[in-house]
Amino acid sequence: MGRTVVVLGGGISGLAASYHLSRAPNPPKVVVVESSQRLGGWIRSVRGPNGAIFELGPRGIRPAGALGARTLLMVSELGLDSEVLPVRGDHPAAQNRFLYVGGALHVLPTGLRGLFRPSPPFTKPLFWAGLRELTKPRGKEPDETVHSFAQRRLGPEVASIAMDSLCRGVFAGDSRELSVRSCFPSLFQAEQTHRSVLLGLLLGAGQSPQPDSALIRQARAERWSQWSLRGGLETLPQALATHLTNRGVCILRGQPVQGLSLQPEGRWKVSLGNSSLEADHVISAVPASVLSHLLPAEAALLARALCAIPAVSVAVVNLQYHGANLPVQGFGHLVPSSEDPGVLGIVYDSVAFPEQDGNPPGLRVTVMLGGSWLQMQEAGGQGLSEQLFQQQAENAVATQLGLKESPSHCLVHLHKNCIPQYTLGHWKKLESAAQFLADHRLPLTLAGASYDGVAVNDCIESGRQAAARALGTEPDR
Numbered sequence: 001m002g003r004t005v006v007v008l009g010g011g012i013s014g015l016a017a018s019y020h021l022s023r024a025p026n027p028p029k030v031v032v033v034e035s036s037q038r039l040g041g042w043i044r045s046v047r048g049p050n051g052a053i054f055e056l057g058p059r060g061i062r063p064a065g066a067l068g069a070r071t072l073l074m075v076s077e078l079g080l081d082s083e084v085l086p087v088r089g090d091h092p093a094a095q096n097r098f099l100y101v102g103g104a105l106h107v108l109p110t111g112l113r114g115l116f117r118p119s120p121p122f123t124k125p126l127f128w129a130g131l132r133e134l135t136k137p138r139g140k141e142p143d144e145t146v147h148s149f150a151q152r153r154l155g156p157e158v159a160s161i162a163m164d165s166l167c168r169g170v171f172a173g174d175s176r177e178l179s180v181r182s183c184f185p186s187l188f189q190a191e192q193t194h195r196s197v198l199l200g201l202l203l204g205a206g207q208s209p210q211p212d213s214a215l216i217r218q219a220r221a222e223r224w225s226q227w228s229l230r231g232g233l234e235t236l237p238q239a240l241a242t243h244l245t246n247r248g249v250c251i252l253r254g255q256p257v258q259g260l261s262l263q264p265e266g267r268w269k270v271s272l273g274n275s276s277l278e279a280d281h282v283i284s285a286v287p288a289s290v291l292s293h294l295l296p297a298e299a300a301l302l303a304r305a306l307c308a309i310p311a312v313s314v315a316v317v318n319l320q321y322h323g324a325n326l327p328v329q330g331f332g333h334l335v336p337s338s339e340d341p342g343v344l345g346i347v348y349d350s351v352a353f354p355e356q357d358g359n360p361p362g363l364r365v366t367v368m369l370g371g372s373w374l375q376m377q378e379a380g381g382q383g384l385s386e387q388l389f390q391q392q393a394e395n396a397v398a399t400q401l402g403l404k405e406s407p408s409h410c411l412v413h414l415h416k417n418c419i420p421q422y423t424l425g426h427w428k429k430l431e432s433a434a435q436f437l438a439d440h441r442l443p444l445t446l447a448g449a450s451y452d453g454v455a456v457n458d459c460i461e462s463g464r465q466a467a468a469r470a471l472g473t474e475p476d477r
């Protein structure tokens, strides 16, 4: 009888793992178990009354690097090339990103020349921060917060304005708590290898082998900064699900995994309430904290390491306006915590993907709310009502973008614990989890946003690597 691999979680990580398992030369029997009726996890696209697309989770995927190229290869293999909406390098959404500081929008400098120009809100051209960086000695700690790292190397302004905003934009997190080693491994490695981050980034980490396809070549030639899919990014998990079903993968929806236990012969029993599954190997693509509650008592040490990986919530407010115009054209803007503790940033969805504006077209923006403001609201158990989030978002759009009219359409979603936080020392949690799995030879592999990167590309890569491990082959990097 062939081997059975059970994949926990039908988000993009679990679906990507199943995709790679199902394409192996001798594929095992694959069963995906998803607690909700819908696949895709945080990737969710909703159509408005005029046909406009509203992304409740991710809205753009970066094509850069080996991981970006591998995702594009998968897109082509799924037959989605004609659905891809690229943001080309010469487009305003690729060129302009803004910071909202001191009550005004400031465009971030781009290119070498931009570094020599005065660039408010920074008091001096960023060239000076770069010069300072080149002269600073290598850090000695095995890890450091993003804020401390940026302050030491680039100065207090870059730390408290640029890196603070970036951590809010990518992780909805606090740069004073997040780990530079785990959140920005290329910056950490550049300093370790070349003493200077700038030198390290200029000299490069060496090219990893990249796949090739017509779509990848097009993305490179046109210098895409990101891409989406015509019907929204949820088209990707939907296409994966169809592909998996056609390849004989069994997908169980509406079935929350309730526990894992080890059988005497070393196989897993996966409990699903009234029924159970047996597995030779389990790939967990559910959040680390969820898995920590599913593990058997023998794996208490592993559970402890996993439940120490926290996550934060984000309230996503999608707004559409008819007859309104943005004051600037770009990808969107970020807001440092010193400016507003609750508004992480606003994405100008219509600039990047006007094809999704519906008919009649209307301006779409998304306000991301989170940070210490949301944490306080959650801790205080104060009425976390949709009205509160909508009001907060409309105020932000009025103050920061000057759009004072009422939106024609509004969607409000509070995503609880949606973004894992790689806090200082995250690498030690991963090491102790890996050590436990190796010492006990547990047929269990971890995948998903909780570990090595939260971006969609990182999650897909974690699924690919988990599949290779479950198959007993070394994943190529």
Ligand SMILES: Cc1cc2nc3c(=O)[nH]c(=O)nc-3n(C[C@H](O)[C@H](O)[C@H](O)COP(=O)(O)OP(=O)(O)OC[C@H]3O[C@@H](n4cnc5c(N)ncnc54)[C@H](O)[C@@H]3O)c2cc1C
Pocket: 008, 009, 010, 011, 012, 013, 014, 033, 034, 035, 036, 039, 040, 041, 042, 043, 056, 057, 058, 059, 060, 061, 062, 255, 256, 257, 258, 285, 286, 287, 290, 314, 316, 415, 418, 419, 447, 448, 449, 450, 454, 455, 456, 457, 459
């Ligand atoms: C608001 C927001 C905006 C984002 N924007 C971007 C962006 O623009 N670009 C980008 O690259 N990334 C972005 N990200 C990050 C990225 O979308 C996520 O990190 C990624 O989708 C996570 O995928 P995952 O499969 O690891 O986890 P999840 O999506 O969390 O999937 C886990 C799955 O497991 C299921 N599950 C949970 N418990 C159980 C159980 N007991 N039994 C069975 N199933 C269970 C869940 O229902 C879920 O389907 C964003 C994330 C958020 C929240």
